Amino acid sequence: MGCAISGLAAKAEFGERTTEDAAAAAHPREDQIQMIKESWKVIRDDIAKVGIIMFVRLFETHPECKNVFFLFRDVEDLERLRSSRELRAHGLRVMSFIEKSVARLDQLERLEALALELGKGHYHYNAPPKYYSYVGAEFICAVQPILKERWTPELEEAWKTLFQYVTTLMKRGYLEESNRQRQLALSPKERPDKRNTAL
């Protein structure tokens, strides 16, 4: 493990937020956007590696997250996961999303739509919002050694802001989808939007 913001510390740093504040998300400032883009040019050469490190760390620091993944829930030896093709593929999917997010930092409405959809998808993956905020801390721990002396407190703050922004939107998407599914499960008589207003 060995990264100060990982694990328990991450809960305070990233704010283990609940559903009430899923509505408020501050996007990165212009100077932070430039910093993120510059650092991404270095990080992207190692995305497969970062994806694996990030998820192995997540499972180490928050073992309860492993249960969400059908393929990994019974794996006891996390070292074995480092060479797993499935974890590599999953890590790459998540990192590709981060790549898309970085590319859309100049079109925040598109990034917002993307993150909302991702949150809706996570409702169907049974991955609840309380876990999302852990990922940014593990990402930061995984990329710090790659950026070496280029890593600064300001850059850390910029990446934290981006993760906070994306995961807050994901939470909102998750909640919207969960409400939609609840409405669908109600019988037509009980559905509030099905009242017959015709004379």
Ligand code: HEM
């Ligand atoms: C910053 C946080 C996260 C991001 C950006 C993210 C991103 C993604 C992406 C891009 C996919 C691929 C499928 C799709 O596009 O819908 C995915 C799938 C999935 N995610 Fe996440 N995720 C995050 C957090 C989590 C957490 C914390 C969990 C569980 C504890 C989780 C569980 C899953 C599962 C079960 C799938 C489906 C299986 C798979 O595609 O391999 N995700 N996620």
